[in-house]
Amino acid sequence: MPLGDPRLLVRHLTALSRRFFVRLLVPTLVLTVAVMAAVVYLVTSSSATALTNATSSHVEDLARAASARLDAWNQLVQAELSGYAAALEASSTPLSGTSAEMGRLFFARSSAFSEIALVNTQGQVVASSAGSVSGLSFEGSSWLTTAAQEAIITPIQEQSGHLDWYAAQPVTTGSLSFTGILVGVIDTAQSLGPVFLSVTNSTSSSILLQAVGPDHLLIFSSTMTAQSDAQMIQQGALTQRVDTPAVDSALQGSGKTGTVSYGQGKSDTIAGYTLDLPLGWAIVASEPSDVALASVANQQANASLALLGGALVLVVLLLVVSMRLTRPLGQMAATARRIAAGDLSARVDRAGTVEISTLAESFNLMVERLGGLITRVQLTSLELAESAAGLSAASSELAASTVQQSSAATETSASMEELASASTQIADTVDQVAVQAMETRESLEQAQQDIRATSERTLALAKRVEEISKILVLINEIADQSSLLALNAAIEAARAGDVGRGFTVVADEVRRLAERTKGLAADIAGITQGTKAETSATVMAMDKGVAELQGGLRLMEQVAEASSQVRVATRQQRIASSRVVDAMEQVSVASRQVSTTAQEIAVAAGGQATMAAELRRGTTVSMDGEVGVDAAIAAPVDLPPLAVSSSA
Numbered sequence: 169m170p171l172g173d174p175r176l177l178v179r180h181l182t183a184l185s186r187r188f189f190v191r192l193l194v195p196t197l198v199l200t201v202a203v204m205a206a207v208v209y210l211v212t213s214s215s216a217t218a219l220t221n222a223t224s225s226h227v228e229d230l231a232r233a234a235s236a237r238l239d240a241w242n243q244l245v246q247a248e249l250s251g252y253a254a255a256l257e258a259s260s261t262p263l264s265g266t267s268a269e270m271g272r273l274f275f276a277r278s279s280a281f282s283e284i285a286l287v288n289t290q291g292q293v294v295a296s297s298a299g300s301v302s303g304l305s306f307e308g309s310s311w312l313t314t315a316a317q318e319a320i321i322t323p324i325q326e327q328s329g330h331l332d333w334y335a336a337q338p339v340t341t342g343s344l345s346f347t348g349i350l351v352g353v354i355d356t357a358q359s360l361g362p363v364f365l366s367v368t369n370s371t372s373s374s375i376l377l378q379a380v381g382p383d384h385l386l387i388f389s390s391t392m393t394a395q396s397d398a399q400m401i402q403q404g405a406l407t408q409r410v411d412t413p414a415v416d417s418a419l420q421g422s423g424k425t426g427t428v429s430y431g432q433g434k435s436d437t438i439a440g441y442t443l444d445l446p447l448g449w450a451i452v453a454s455e456p457s458d459v460a461l462a463s464v465a466n467q468q469a470n471a472s473l474a475l476l477g478g479a480l481v482l483v484v485l486l487l488v489v490s491m492r493l494t495r496p497l498g499q500m501a502a503t504a505r506r507i508a509a510g511d512l513s514a515r516v517d518r519a520g521t522v523e524i525s526t527l528a529e530s531f532n533l534m535v536e537r538l539g540g541l542i543t544r545v546q547l548t549s550l551e552l553a554e555s556a557a558g559l560s561a562a563s564s565e566l567a568a569s570t571v572q573q574s575s576a577a578t579e580t581s582a583s584m585e586e587l588a589s590a591s592t593q594i595a596d597t598v599d600q601v602a603v604q605a606m607e608t609r610e611s612l613e614q615a616q617q618d619i620r621a622t623s624e625r626t627l628a629l630a631k632r633v634e635e636i637s638k639i640l641v642l643i644n645e646i647a648d649q650s651s652l653l654a655l656n657a658a659i660e661a662a663r664a665g666d667v668g669r670g671f672t673v674v675a676d677e678v679r680r681l682a683e684r685t686k687g688l689a690a691d692i693a694g695i696t697q698g699t700k701a702e703t704s705a706t707v708m709a710m711d712k713g714v715a716e717l718q719g720g721l722r723l724m725e726q727v728a729e730a731s732s733q734v735r736v737a738t739r740q741q742r743i744a745s746s747r748v749v750d751a752m753e754q755v756s757v758a759s760r761q762v763s764t765t766a767q768e769i770a771v772a773a774g775g776q777a778t779m780a781a782e783l784r785r786g787t788t789v790s791m792d793g794e795v796g797v798d799a800a801i802a803a804p805v806d807l808p809p810l811a812v813s814s815s816a
Contacts (some may be wrong), residue, residue, distance in 0.1 A: 228440030230453035414439035418450035553780035560773035568764035574759035650682035
């Protein structure tokens with residue numbers, strides 16, 4: 169079978185799974201790894217939860233801080249514009265000189281505006297800090313009406329590649345010569361960058377800070393590096409739509425702050441949000457979960473390495489322990505193989521744990537008792553062989569006697585045939601009656617002697633059959649003893665467990681041989697009973713023949729006295745002769761049956777002798793060398809009697 173055969177692989181895996189080391193390692197390793205993995209999971213899960221909560225609090229604080237900085241900047245912008253308005257209201261400069269005055273005021277200080285302009289209520293620029301080069305025009309703007317009444321900051325819009333974002337408030341020049349709106353053009357790139365970067369510079373670079381308008385369009389991101397409105401637009405300002413759960417939550421609230429996690433896998437994000445009420449912007453600070461939980465991932469990796477190292481150490485320790493535990497068992501298995509091969513001198517050293525030492529002591533005691541049991545079986549097999557030899561000899565004698573009886577019956581039959589022929593001659597010639605009668609008388613006397621001899625031999629045959637019955641009783645006793653010995657051997661083997669399984673087979677073989685012997689003995693008993701019945705019938709037939717011969721003799725005497733009765737006597741003689749011939753034939757048939765029975769007894773005895781020899785060969789063992797039956801008889805083992813349980 170090739171090595172790649174799945175059945176061979178299954179057998180190898182099955183054999184491996186039955187090894188003590190594997191059965192000790194697998195449950196222990198599984199339990200230990202499961203417990204350690206659970207501990208690692210609980211520790212890292214707790215750390216991840218704590219770190220997630222900390223990150224959530226941190227990004228929420230950042231969103232609040234950014235919103236606060238944006239509100240402060242908003243107030244500064246409005247304050248700066250209010251300062252310009254107050255200066256213009258306090259100035260006595262005529263309206264025609266307002267542009268110059270505004271330029272002087274604007275360039276005299278650092279400003280969040282790129283330009284300031286004085287606008288009438290229709291949106292027409294009346295004066296500008298840029299003078300005549302100003303290209304501003306606010307005609308048609310929707311916010312003019314509101315700005316004429318109160319200070320506002322307009323929504324930021326993208327127009328023709330630049331961002332339009334204004335701060336406006338009502339203003340009245342000196343001596344009430346003009347009432348309109350003062351508009352400050354906010355430098356978006358230069359204003360928003362410092363506001364948000366002042367927040368992100370103090371935290372991790374992985375945190376993304378965004379400002380998103382009510383229309384979900386990105387206004388500013390901490391990743392922007394723009395220095396102008398055009399660069400901001402290229403980097404997504406008012407062109408990139410932001411639809412995240414954090415933006416949705418912020419825009420749906422009214423000053424509400426909070427945190428939210430969204431995304432899956434490596435794109436999972438932890439975000440904190442708030443709504444900046446003055447501008448209506450969603451301020452969102454977010455950080456990827458894998459970055460925020462990087463320390464937890466490292467902790468998990470270290471814990472996994474520790475788990476793997478612990479598992480390897482556990483495997484090594486279990487291997488050492490299993491080797492120390494199984495080494496005595498391996499030695500015991502090797503000793504058991506030696507005993508199975510016939511070496512009953514092998515013994516197991518009492519070493520190892522208390523349990524292993526006790527097992528070794530019990531194993532050695534079992535081997536000693538097994539040796540004594542085998543010796544007893546050998547002795548019993550010898551007795552069985554001797555009984556079989558005696559039975560075979562008796563059967564041979566019975567066969568010989570039967571042959572002799574058959575020969576005598578044949579001779580008697582021939583004599584009776586001669587007698588019948590003589591009777592015929594007597595009927596034909598009366599002159600020779602006397603002579604023939606004397607000869608017939610002598611023949612009848614001889615026949616009578618032969619029949620008596622045959623009867624005596626038949627009676628001797630009956631006695632031999634009785635001897636066979638006695639031998640059969642002895643065979644049954646031997647078979648019963650063998651069955652008892654086999655039962656004792658099976659009990660001792662069962663006490664030994666798996667180690668004594670081979671001796672259970674020997675005990676079963678001995679028991680089956682004993683049962684077969686009893687069966688054959690029963691068959692022989694039936695045959696001998698038939699032989700006794702046939703022998704009795706033969707003796708009766710012979711007695712009858714003797715009586716008929718005596719009648720013939722009387723008839724012959726009567727023939728000598730009265731010749732007139734010769735024919736009648738001759739006829740009677742013929743009848744008697746026929747009966748004698750029939751009786752002799754019956755004797756011959758009975759003799760053949762007895763001969764066949766004797767042969768069957770001889771065959772059964774030979775089979776019994778063969779079984780006894782097989783039993784001796786099966787129980788011949790090697791104990792410090794070859795030990796045969798004679799040696800076993802000469803040096804029997806002194807053992808305590810074997811106990812038979814009542815349940816058996």
